[in-house]
Amino acid sequence: MNFVFNERDGCGKCPIRHRAVCARCDEDELSVLEGMKSYKTIEQGEPIIWRGDDLHHISSVVSGIASLSRTLEDGRTQVVGLLLPSDFIGSPGRQTVDFDVTAVTDVTLCRFERRSFEKLVQDVPHISQRVMEMALDELSAAREWMVLLGRKTAREKIATFIEMVVRRDTVPIHAGQPHTLPLTREEIANFLGLTLETVSRQLSSMKKDGVLTFEDRRRFTVLDLAALQDATGDDADGGIIV
Amino acid sequence: MNFVFNERDGCGKCPIRHRAVCARCDEDELSVLEGMKSYKTIEQGEPIIWRGDDLHHISSVVSGIASLSRTLEDGRTQVVGLLLPSDFIGSPGRQTVDFDVTAVTDVTLCRFERRSFEKLVQDVPHISQRVMEMALDELSAAREWMVLLGRKTAREKIATFIEMVVRRDTVPIHAGQPHTLPLTREEIANFLGLTLETVSRQLSSMKKDGVLTFEDRRRFTVLDLAALQDATGDDADGGIIV
DNA sequence: CATCGGTATTGATCTGGGTCAAAGTTGTTG
DNA sequence: CAACAACTTTGACCCAGATCAATACCGATG
Incomplete structure (x- = not known):
């Protein structure tokens, strides 16, 4: 239902609404990543990462909107999702992204080195559960969108x-x-x-x-x-x- | 890419190809669920569960094919996914399904009581990671299908x-x-x-x-x-x- | 093996949304 | 503030795929 704009339980203290990965809020749990996170800003219209590119970081959108899209050889483009604050770019266990990611507005990312993030997912069960929930939410939203694309x-x-x-x-x-x-x-x-x-x-x-x-x-x-x-x-x- | 037919690493010993939840293969890990699993067969064309119905079980498809679909008031129908052996119906942490599930062929399910399954997900980190991976696979496949529906x-x-x-x-x-x-x-x-x-x-x-x-x-x-x-x-x- | 119901093919026609084209609008830059 | 570029609106026309309709093909059943 809410493809673009999921309501999720956030910590309310910072733009990264997922407690599980908000290094600003759960300092103890995420202290492993403390030294490894870095912020980066991408200007409106600029690509963030292309489909197939190697993924060195898992990033969380802090502010702005990014799009996930695929373009066929002849230029036909389909946007398959919008990434809002708290959404992730990249997933643990995946070397590459399957879609082009572009900054729709100016976007600020909070980036974690992928390897460390994956280790974290393995070590802190809470986190894989959270990522699982997020993926399930997005899966449901994506299917809802399939109804729109196919039949509306x-x-x-x-x-x-x-x-x-x-x-x-x-x-x-x-x-x-x-x-x-x-x-x-x-x-x-x-x-x-x-x-x-x-x-x-x-x-x-x-x-x-x-x-x-x-x-x-x-x-x-x-x-x-x-x-x-x-x-x-x-x-x-x-x-x-x- | 492989919306319908994911290649996944199975145990090769039974129709439930996911080791993580295959009670026949990882007896130790899943012994908790041993007493709780039950098999059920649904005939071709019959509904398995309707959108919004309360979900008492998490099931795994053992044999046959089921469809996930949504029908608008005026009868327009969109199939948003096919469930093949090893795929799940229902997800931990969700009370209901978001789509109608129908048996496309005769379908045999292996069912686990939802509460127990959820407890298992909480207790065995390995499993939430596996479900996370599956959800991410399906999410990517669903987005791929969005390109087809929107632009092909x-x-x-x-x-x-x-x-x-x-x-x-x-x-x-x-x-x-x-x-x-x-x-x-x-x-x-x-x-x-x-x-x-x-x-x-x-x-x-x-x-x-x-x-x-x-x-x-x-x-x-x-x-x-x-x-x-x-x-x-x-x-x-x-x-x-x- | 005739009948029947579900499924599939094929044809004729219609139409929603695509394509091509031309202005109109707004914001930006020198 | 003029000139330009990017975006948007609107119009005219067209076509891929929907709709409507008839016929054909099975497989099951008595």
Whole structure:
């Protein structure tokens, strides 16, 4: 359901929301890594790592948004995931990444030397459990996205995406609060399996129908949340009926 | 790459290929579960568990094939994964499944009481690491499938699927050995985000082009493997170029 | 071996979204 | 503030694949 923006139990003290790997919060457990972590900033639009590249670090996104994507020989691109603060780049036990990772905004990473991280995973059972949970969350979200890519119409795809952005902007429950699209039209298109023209048209159409207004290209306000949710093609609450 | 048919290191002694959870192989480690496992058979076409249902067991597929799918209100269905021998239904730490699970063929399950299984995951670090690895494998495969669903043409989708079936039929390296489609045209369509008519047409077209022959509806032989692989739209070896 | 129900093929037609093209908008840089 | 580049919108047209419909192919069953 929440592909982009998972709510996870964080420590609340720092941008790396996973206690298990937040070196700032669980000093004792992670003291092994203390000397080994380093921060790095990547500018908007720059590649972070290419598919197949050797992975020397396991990194956690501290701030900004990165995308995971694959491009076919002829240039068709599919974004298969967005990485937000607390998400990882690289996994213990994997030499390479399977997708291109790109900075969608300026991105700050907290990097751990891979070998040490893997050792940690082996030594601290708590951590492999946490990584397992994260992987299972993302697996479920990826499958949810497969339904969107395989079976939803353009209108439903856009509505699902917007609804996700709105749901993510957790803090301001003030109705009518404006939200910000984190991606360009082209990036949205590559995420939804559409073209940028179709994205633009559908957004215009939702505007015409009074579902949204745009303050500018990126900032928008939802006028009719019920209509938006209806348009996603999902069950009422995206949840369990039984 | 290998969404359906992962090659995994098994114990080679039993149908549950994961040592970590194969009670028949690692008797010592898993003796806790000895008394708690039970076998169950589900007939072809029957539901195994519905999305949202309470999950009393974690099961491992012993034989047969099951599908994970989601159906929208109006009947559009997307298959998000196939479960083969050694794959799990249910995950430690999750009360419910997020997708409908259906027996595509007759399926035999080996079931463990969920609570006990979860305890095992907590107590034996080896196991959470194994589940983590499996989840990461499936996550990568799911993302690979997202590329197919979002960006590939009907022809490329079919070619990818056939190539996968062929690659899975690991044993007979005898060229020209016939293979069997594990799914009906409709099931293939729901897996590829197509209609059954399009699946049928593309298969006919590949037959006409001399890529395949069909012995009957389900059994086929690849005549031109290179052409098949070309048609998938993937890189030459589906792998790392750097 | 005739009938029947599920499955598959093939044809005819339609259409959602892609493609190609031309402005319009906004932000940036000298 | 002019000029340019990057992004976005909108229009016109097209086509891959969906939809609708008819027929063919099995395998099972009495």
